[in-house]
Amino acid sequence: MRSAAASLLIVIIANFLLPAARATVPLTNTLSASASASASAPAPVASLIQSGYHFQSSDTQSLQDDDFKNPGMLWVDTGRQYFNDAAGLKNQACASCHEKLASSVATTFPKMNQHLGAVVNLTTQIQHCRSQHQQAEPIDYESETALALTAFLANQARGQRADHHVLAPPATLKQAVEDGGRYFNQRRGQLNLSCNNCHQDSVGKMLRGDLISEGQSNGYPIYRLEWQSLGSLHRRFRACDIGVRAQPQALGSDTYINLEAYLKQRGAGLLIETPAVRR
């Protein structure tokens, strides 16, 4: 499945993004047909900063719009429970220490955590609190618990600007943003494409039935229909890296946290939409 998908991707990219390479890959009718624009595709405006929402079909958009239909809300509700459940050696809940956590807290990540001496995102902060402060079983980055808590806190900030903290970043974060920007613009993988080649140069083109968006991060974690689950921004990064046949980075790695910091700055002005719904 992965290799069929990958070869399909290569053919379609060759067809749309790299016309010069066209002669080197076989084109079949099936493959070129799957690349034609879908009827419900909205018309993106190239020069705007736009949420990925505008690149989804109206069916998917309406799932996101209605909290009763949005499957991601299940994780938000579970996350609220986890936040209030006592756990760990001290039998404390997140809420025991964080009764007054601001609804906007999700907008402040990634940021420098002085205790850890490292830039953290919301999920690695939660992982740190869970094991160090709550003294409970560590949770994996993409576990249901981590996703639910991340979605709950991000949803608390829904409608707020996603970019607090990154517009005038302290030096440590500035470095992270710079490193992330470098990753974004670097070509990689067998297809030799950068994030920028797709999410800047090819915005509005079709790729395997997807309308290529600007690759913004303001809806994460998202419910993705293809995953049948909620998933993190880093899982999406991995899917894109694997899509160009590059070695993906680890979930929660510094490289992806830096990339996340860069995307937040690049998408300045967008509002948080968690949990967004994607195809």
Ligand code: HEC
């Ligand atoms: C070959 C083209 C291609 C490359 C290269 C690529 N992506 Fe993507 N990316 C896609 C497609 C297709 C989607 C799904 C449709 C969409 O939302 O744009 C996507 C989705 C995304 C999304 C989700 C946007 C949303 O609103 O849900 C993010 C974030 C993203 N990519 C970031 C990246 C980053 C960071 C890189 C580099 C590490 C990268 N992409 C490289 C094609 C690409």
Ligand code: HEC
């Ligand atoms: C025993 C107290 C305690 C518990 C329990 C605890 N935390 Fe924390 N949390 C802290 C402290 C102290 C900090 C700041 C220092 C640090 O990051 O180590 C913090 C920082 C945070 C921050 C960043 C706040 C900000 O303004 O930047 C978030 C978000 C957070 N915790 C979420 C959680 C979640 C979710 C849980 C439950 C899994 C949890 N915490 C459990 C003590 C706790």
